[in-house]
Amino acid sequence: MRFVAHLDADCYYVSADRVRYPDLIGKPVGVVGNQGACVIAKSYELKAQGVKTGEPVWDVLKKCPETIFVKRDFRWYEVLSRRMLAMVRERSEAAEFYSIDEFFFSTDADKQIARGIQNDILNNIGLPVTIGVARSRTLAKLFSDTAKPLGIRVVTDPDEEREHLAKLPVGEVSGIGHRRAAKLLLHGIRTCLDYANAERRLIRGLLTKTGEDLWWELRGQPVTPIRPDRPTHKFLSRGGSIGGASADPNVIRAWLVRNSERLVEELEHYDLKAGTLSLSLSDQYGGGDSINAPLPGHTNRYGPIIAALLRSFERCWQPGTVITHMHLVAGDLKRPGFVQRTLFDPPDDETEPLAVVKRDVNERHGRFAVRGGTTLFIPEMYRDRSHGYEICDVRGKFCF
Amino acid sequence: MCSAIALVPSVFPKHLFEEHDLFTRVFDRGGNNPEVRFAFTDPVPLLPVMIGGVLKLVQWGSRSRQGPLPTTGWTWRTSVESGAWAGLGCETEPVLILATYGCEKNTWFRIREGIHGLLVTPPSGPPCAYMICDHPTRYFRVLTVGADRTPWLVNEVI
Numbered sequence: 406m407r408f409v410a411h412l413d414a415d416c417y418y419v420s421a422d423r424v425r426y427p428d429l430i431g432k433p434v435g436v437v438g439n440q441g442a443c444v445i446a447k448s449y450e451l452k453a454q455g456v457k458t459g460e461p462v463w464d465v466l467k468k469c470p471e472t473i474f475v476k477r478d479f480r481w482y483e484v485l486s487r488r489m490l491a492m493v494r495e496r497s498e499a500a501e502f503y504s505i506d507e508f509f510f511s512t513d514a515d516k517q518i519a520r521g522i523q524n525d526i527l528n529n530i531g532l533p534v535t536i537g538v539a540r541s542r543t544l545a546k547l548f549s550d551t552a553k554p555l556g557i558r559v560v561t562d563p564d565e566e567r568e569h570l571a572k573l574p575v576g577e578v579s580g581i582g583h584r585r586a587a588k589l590l591l592h593g594i595r596t597c598l599d600y601a602n603a604e605r606r607l608i609r610g611l612l613t614k615t616g617e618d619l620w621w622e623l624r625g626q627p628v629t630p631i632r633p634d635r636p637t638h639k640f641l642s643r644g645g646s647i648g649g650a651s652a653d654p655n656v657i658r659a660w661l662v663r664n665s666e667r668l669v670e671e672l673e674h675y676d677l678k679a680g681t682l683s684l685s686l687s688d689q690y691g692g693g694d695s696i697n698a699p700l701p702g703h704t705n706r707y708g709p710i711i712a713a714l715l716r717s718f719e720r721c722w723q724p725g726t727v728i729t730h731m732h733l734v735a736g737d738l739k740r741p742g743f744v745q746r747t748l749f750d751p752p753d754d755e756t757e758p759l760a761v762v763k764r765d766v767n768e769r770h771g772r773f774a775v776r777g778g779t780t781l782f783i784p785e786m787y788r789d790r791s792h793g794y795e796i797c798d799v800r801g802k803f804c805f
Numbered sequence: 806m807c808s809a810i811a812l813v814p815s816v817f818p819k820h821l822f823e824e825h826d827l828f829t830r831v832f833d834r835g836g837n838n839p840e841v842r843f844a845f846t847d848p849v850p851l852l853p854v855m856i857g858g859v860l861k862l863v864q865w866g867s868r869s870r871q872g873p874l875p876t877t878g879w880t881w882r883t884s885v886e887s888g889a890w891a892g893l894g895c896e897t898e899p900v901l902i903l904a905t906y907g908c909e910k911n912t913w914f915r916i917r918e919g920i921h922g923l924l925v926t927p928p929s930g931p932p933c934a935y936m937i938c939d940h941p942t943r944y945f946r947v948l949t950v951g952a953d954r955t956p957w958l959v960n961e962v963i
């Protein structure tokens with residue numbers, strides 16, 4: 406029988422910073438949010454001093470003057486998040502990218518797979534994670550919360566389930582906030598078990614369909630499946646103004662390269678391969694052309710993508726035509742595992758190591774540190790490092 | 806500004822530990838690594854700087870009213886870049902101040918690589934190092950509750 410596992414990294418931002426700054430291990434650490442005012446993550450050492458997430462720095466200092474503060478770095482947290490996801494996907498056929506540090510995946514009742522994933526992530530990345538395994542995702546998430554840090558809790562027996570649920574306040578269920586919990590309390594529903602034992606109709610009346618879904622899930626009946634191939638995007642596109650108007654083919658090609666690199670980044674981020682690609686160029690009179698750039702198969706590699714775009718560009722651009730805007734649109738997006746390979750797929754092994762090196766160097770030294778040489782025709786776009794990673798580049802899976 | 810820094814002890818060769826009695830500066834905040842702290846208010850204020858690829862401990866700024874040196878531990882980046890130090894008749898050299906943590910207004914923060922410093926050697930007397938400061942970002946000002954300067958960090962802005 407298949408069960409649902411919920412993986413949650415333990416004090417994720419702090420742990421992620423400890424991966425690159427091991428000196429922080431065992432010390433009181435607070436990760437500071439966007440404005441520099443509040444801690445958005447705390448180490449267990451800080452928690453032990455009574456510090457809460459969201460507390461202002463000056464209040465944290467009253468409780469723990471020795472706190473070391475670290476400025477948040479979402480780029481880095483995202484990098485490690487994707488490495489974790491890859492490790493989960495190596496051992497489970499279905500894994501869902503739920504939030505930056507939480508995944509759901511399908512597993513069996515024995516601890517082997519969960520233990521394997523936990524060890525892989527700890528030994529290869531250096532991040533401690535906790536995993537809960539249960540009959541539904543709501544249960545799995547509840548149980549992982551009770552097993553932190555570095556725990557594994559498998560609860561698949563209904564009697565054992567009820568024992569645990571009896572100990573958990575209903576507010577612990579994600580999706581039931583303070584207000585809903587207060588509503589439930591009026592009907593004597595305090596614990597998760599009270600909730601599971603309540604009349605279905607009462608719950609439906611109080612908390613509508615969302616509440617009923619949770620009710621089924623708490624009773625071990627999965628309502629929401631694991632969504633490994635969450636349909637996030639039909640298309641991904643990159644482009645916009647080319648920084649003024651130009652009829653210089655070198656400048657236009659440089660923008661093609663820049664936008665292709667951004668598109669590849671986007672594809673890699675969402676772990677998608679494009680089956681179709683189109684290029685639109687607009688001239689200064691608002692006219693323009695959009696043409697298909699045929700790809701040799703599904704890909705998220707820079708090589709075939711830029712080759713296809715350059716071919717299309719040479720076909721559709723008339724020398725002398727002034728271009729002001731450019732858009733690249735990737736469609737027919739698929740997860741690598743879901744791509745049907747054909748006999749005629751080009752071998753991507755040759756470009757793979759290059760792509761990995763490029764990505765690694767850029768992760769370490771900043772976006773576009775390694776980039777296509779053609780971009781030398783638009784140096785102004787790369788002069789200021791702060792253009793490298795903007796807040797909008799952190800694709801939102803979470804909020805705080 | 807940055808009134809104190811701390812480093813993991815492992816960066817110091819044994820002889821520096823003994824020469825400068827660094828044991829008295831060791832502080833344990835928990836975890837596997839204690840740290841060695843340097844504050845401007847120490848009886849003997851020192852800064853760990855890289856000179857010609859070698860880690861040395863030199864005097865942090867100056868407290869002496871005699872001699873050409875300004876009696877402070879910090880200098881503005883704009884002063885350095887505008888050549889204000891050239892008029893003092895001292896030899897100057899940019900140096901890297903090694904630091905794992907920095908402290909300003911009792912707030913400790915993690916530093917990635919280190920802080921830009923200026924090594925100043927008067928005609929007579931030992932060299933000393935000044936920490937180079939910049940205008941703080943809003944982020945740093947909020948974090949430190951109103952610091953009016955930020956250490957000029959290497960490859961990093963807080």
Ligand SMILES: [Mg+2]
Nearest residue numbers: 413414417506
């Ligand atoms: Mg977490």
